[in-house]
Amino acid sequence: MKFGTVAIVGRSNVGKSTLLNRLLNEKIAIVSDKPQTTRTRILGVVHAEGAQIALLDTPGLHKPQHLLNRRMVRTAVETLEEADLLFVLMDATSLPGPGDLLVLDHVKAALKKQPRPVILVLNKVDLVNKMKLLPVIETYARMCAWTEVVPVSAQTGDNVQRLVAVTVSYLPEGEGAYDDETVTDQTMRTLAAEMIREKLLRQTREEIPYSLAVEIDEFVEEGTLARISASVLVERESHKAIVIGKHGERLKTVGTEARIEMERLFGIKVFLQLWVKVREAWREDEHVLIELGY
Ligand SMILES: Nc1nc2c(ncn2[C@@H]2O[C@H](COP(=O)(O)OP(=O)(O)OP(=O)(O)O)[C@@H](O)[C@H]2O)c(=O)[nH]1
Numbered sequence: 681m682k683f684g685t686v687a688i689v690g691r692s693n694v695g696k697s698t699l700l701n702r703l704l705n706e707k708i709a710i711v712s713d714k715p716q717t718t719r720t721r722i723l724g725v726v727h728a729e730g731a732q733i734a735l736l737d738t739p740g741l742h743k744p745q746h747l748l749n750r751r752m753v754r755t756a757v758e759t760l761e762e763a764d765l766l767f768v769l770m771d772a773t774s775l776p777g778p779g780d781l782l783v784l785d786h787v788k789a790a791l792k793k794q795p796r797p798v799i800l801v802l803n804k805v806d807l808v809n810k811m812k813l814l815p816v817i818e819t820y821a822r823m824c825a826w827t828e829v830v831p832v833s834a835q836t837g838d839n840v841q842r843l844v845a846v847t848v849s850y851l852p853e854g855e856g857a858y859d860d861e862t863v864t865d866q867t868m869r870t871l872a873a874e875m876i877r878e879k880l881l882r883q884t885r886e887e888i889p890y891s892l893a894v895e896i897d898e899f900v901e902e903g904t905l906a907r908i909s910a911s912v913l914v915e916r917e918s919h920k921a922i923v924i925g926k927h928g929e930r931l932k933t934v935g936t937e938a939r940i941e942m943e944r945l946f947g948i949k950v951f952l953q954l955w956v957k958v959r960e961a962w963r964e965d966e967h968v969l970i971e972l973g974y
């Protein structure tokens with residue numbers, strides 16, 4: 681038996697959470713086209729033939745500007761330093777930019793402290809034709825002493841099984857740390873809050889996605905029904921109006937979409953109530969961050 685932890689790191693939007701979900705065949709981490717979607721470390725356990733892989737999805741590495749972001753980057757760096765193996769995700773649709781160089785600096789620093797297998801995962805190959813992919817692979821290949829380079833599409837699943845096989849080959853020998861049923865460390869409460877936040881991210885733009893948070897006030901299971909009450913935190917009155925929308929339409933859409941997804945994942949009926957609260961500068965407030973699990 682083989683067992684090990686694998687940190688999934690990279691800049692925002694490269695598809696780390698999409699890859700986690702793909703490898704688990706389950707939607708555990710929320711995904712969006714807005715940067716800095718993932719704010720915490722998320723465990724996903726892959727039960728493979730003769731191996732168990734503890735995947736750790738992390739927030740995108742970036743230059744932090746708020747306390748929230750400093751904690752996000754710290755989480756990613758700590759995970760990078762602790763894991764047995766690293767997946768460094770890069771976007772195959774473009775040549776390396778400043779954000780990718782920042783990621784490489786973090787990766788090299790972690791490898792210097794503790795050498796480990798490091799796999800370059802070039803994601804989103806579904807968007808690139810083969811002719812354009814080769815120079816991108818060659819450029820990245822020269823930038824670090826990668827153990828392996830694996831191009832994939834987390835979205836379509838292309839080459840993802842090869843990534844699993846390559847990963848297993850580099851895992852340490854050992855018994856799995858999780859029982860057969862364990863897929864994630866995310867509680868239903870956290871999953872519910874995250875699903876609401878994902879729907880909010882889809883419905884908002886500019887600075888609003890960065891300054892939104894969702895807190896579960898009540899989560900009561902009554903047989904086959906869950907009664908959930910949640911607060912959406914925003915930083916300004918003007919943002920509150922936008923989140924609610926004209927005649928409450930936007931919040932209603934968010935609530936409906938989140939409820940449908942929760943019912944599917946939890947397999948029970950959900951009664952969901954949403955409130956919007958203004959909490960000025962919550963991203964700088966340590967107490968609020970701890971309350972939110974950040
Ligand atoms: N076409 C294509 N799109 C992808 C692929 N993987 C991810 N995406 C899209 O890229 C966007 C970002 O995906 P995420 O999985 O949220 O990215 P992330 O790296 O987790 O981002 P952060 O959590 O912000 O650090 C989403 O719109 C995804 O649908 C892929 O293989 N192909």
Ligand SMILES: [Mg+2]
Binds near residue numbers: 697
């Ligand atoms: Mg993510």
